[in-house]
Amino acid sequence: MYEMKDEYLTGIEQIDNEHRRLFEIAEETWQLKNAEFIPDKYDQIKALFEELKEYTQMHFAHEEAYMESIGYKKLFTQKMQHQAFMQWLDEQELDGVNDEYENQDQVIGDILNYLTDWLVHHILDTDKQIPAPEK
Ligand SMILES: [Fe+2]
Ligand SMILES: [Fe+2]
Known part of the structure; x- marks a missing residue:
């Protein structure tokens, strides 16, 4: 469903x-969500989502440190976008994603869709503008 592409x-x-x-x-979370015959996968999904959050935060920090190290002009714009996205991530509640809720697949599916959509657009429109080191 979700994968890194050359572009x-x-x-x-x-x-x-x-x-x-x-x-x-994101893909692992999606696969787990769709896996049948795994009883009670809520804890695993929640753990993966938390990992996704933590990893995103760490990635933003690394990316910002790199931009700072090369004196990148658009660092501020990047920081604002990262911050807004982290805020959205923090607002996502997985508490609706358990067996008592019929819409659990939809909740996690919607979150993953928005998240990966944002990621793709941010990479294509914003991250790709960051100058790479000369080889
Ligand atoms: Fe970025
Ligand atoms: Fe990035």
Whole structure:
């Protein structure tokens, strides 16, 4: 469902690797959500989502540190976008995603859709503008 593509590459190795990992965690969460015959997968989904949150925060910090190190002009714009996204992530509640709720698939599906959609657009429109180190 979700995967890193060549068109997302920024040419900055660490950033590309971290973007790849973000898509992987999103994909793992999606697969787990769709897995049948796993009783009580709520805890696992919640753990993966928390990992996704933590990893995103760490990635933003790395990316911002890199931009700072090269004196990148658009650092501020990036920071604002990162901050707004972290705020959205923090507002997402997974408490509706348990067996008592019929819409659990939809809740996690909607979150993952928005998240990966944001990620793709942010990478294509914003991260790809960051200059890569010369080789
Ligand atoms: Fe970014
Ligand atoms: Fe990024």
